[in-house]
Amino acid sequence: MKSAKELQALLYKNETVADQAPEQIAKAAEFCEGYKRFLDNGKTEREVTKYSEELLKKAGYKPFVAGQTLNPGDKIYKINRAKCVLAATIGTKSIAEGFHLNIAHIDSPRLDLRPVPLFEKEGIAYFRTHYYGGIRKYQWPTIPLAIHGVVCRQDGSSVEISIGEAENDPVFTITDLLPHLGSQQNEKKLPDAITGENLNVLLGSLPIEEKDASDRIKLRVLGLLNEAYGISEADFTTAEIEIVPAFKARDIGLDRSMIGAYGHDDRVDAYPALMAEIENKNPAYTTVCVLTDKEETGSDGVTGLNSMYTFHFLQQLCACQNVDAITAFQASKCLSADVTAAYDPSFADVFEPCNGTYAGRGVAIYKYTGARGKSSTNDASAEMVSYLTSLMRRNGIVWQIGEMGKIDVGGGGTVAKYVANQDIDTIDIGVPVLSMHSPFEVVSKADVYMAYLTFKAFGEDAE
Known part of the structure; x- marks a missing residue:
């Protein structure tokens, strides 16, 4: 031996x-x-x-x-x-x-926009999303998010969208329930605490000036998108828009041995x-x-x-x-x-x-x-x-x-x-x-x- x-x-x-x-x-x-x-x-x-x-x-x-x-x-x-x-x-x-x-x-893995994504509810405008791939839904609220994608407009042209990456860009987020009111949420199983229907991206809260109009906040958001990219709500049906984290790749650890991204x-x-x-x-x-x-x-x-x-x-x-x-x-x-x-x-x-x-x-x-x-x-x-x-x-x-x-x-x-x-x-x-x-x-x-x-x-x- x-x-x-x-x-x-x-x-x-x-x-x-x-x-x-x-x-x-x-x-x-x-x-x-x-x-x-x-x-x-x-x-x-x-x-x-x-x-x-x-x-x-x-x-x-x-x-x-x-x-x-x-x-x-x-x-x-x-x-x-x-x-x-x-x-x-x-x-x-x-x-x-x-x-x-x-x-x-x-x-x-990411969040995609639904074909008709933009809606307003109780003074806030949102995008509805449909998750892509095997995400853990609870990980996506309360982090800074960016909007990326391409829109094929009704006139046959297309336009690329990227909001949330430049230093002066706004970012977006998905809200979560505060712990003070979360006792019932805490009783749920982890996959059920945040559902796919909860993954709505916060877009804005400022209404247009005309007080007698309906969906005033949705209209302001849509107007801003139209000014920047020349798109209408119908154009979302022919778009591929993804919601992704807004942060950049960074070194991890005091020794910088790892990358987080x-x-x-x-x-x-x-x-x-x-x-x-x-x-x-x-x-x-x-x-x-x-x-x-x-x-x-x-x-x-x-x-x-x-x-x-x-x-x-x-x-x-x-x-x-x-x-x-x-x-x-x-x-x-x-x-x-x-x-x-x-x-x-x-x-x-x-x-x-x-x-x-x-x-x-x-x-x-x-x-x-x-x-x-x-x-x-x-x-x-x-x-x-x-x-x-x-x-x-x-x-x-x-x-x-x-x-x-x-x-x-x-x-x-x-x-x-x-x-x-x-x-x-x-x-x-x-x-x-x-x-x-x-x-x-x-x-x-x-x-x-x-x-x-x-x-x-x-x-x-x-x-």
Whole structure:
């Protein structure tokens, strides 16, 4: 039998980035300055798409045209309906030998406006909302909110709206009941204390001057919107307007080791994936970075990964080299880049410590997602897990592996299964997040950087 010291070398060690790669901490902090700008400029999927396109153009990417001749090193991109980004660098190998896909989503839990949102009640004007994705409704009242979106006006033109981000902008909020009158509310279960019908956004209280008019406060709000954006109440029916937190990304902690912000899920993986794609110069395999929409509501619709838009793009790339798409898909690999839950000592009862993933301990692999009996999951093969962990070891990347929490407590899903359903080997990997799906999520800068290094190594891998 080996000695205790020799046997201990056989153990799986889940150690911090600071301990395993202290030289990377300063680099992580520098990298995350760009990430914070990405967050502040992209509160919605449309804004992320627009900002990402600017970065791609600056890096020399050209719009993709189906049927064009593609040569090694060519950088191309395509925007799907202003909400999704597809960017690729053509490899030196034939596309028949497979793509290296890196897919993240850029939609986040939020509040959307209803088709007829504006109303007045007892001297206050409000917007009615419909929550998008898995929010905890009690977290959204009493915080500063901003209004973002696009309105397609009746005359055929469109206008972008952003109120609440500039220093002198007003902000908005959702009210909550004071504790002095909250005894009955306190008796309710947490999901019922604030209902969807309570999530009304406060807009104003000042009436127009004409005392004999009805809905005087609503009319003032509508008049202000009309003056600023040229819209009428009917235009809300053809609008996509989102209510999001108004605060900006900020360093967390005296050591500034973390970032607090809205939208880490999943822009914390989208930004490293995009940066890795942009910095990839002459890959062996053709690399493709996809920033997709609608993951938080099941990936359905023409901008969700359950549609064919990504795979049509890949098929068109194959056609440019006269390659059979089925052959290419079967040889491809995909990193489904999405967040997972960081172990939270304050709520330790829902986690299993040995299989938890921790903030500050590197990028996290999760072999399977889904719920309870692995329902609705991809469940990566042993070979795919081995490929990824070997890649990270060769490149000195700090990583960890685990599950979202205790088996019977709950679960979650990613886009991995939609890629795997196209006969592409896929594995989930991403940054652990504290307070996931809240208006103010928290991540470790070190983990963000390890995600970037992983995505970069994946794009550069020639084996």
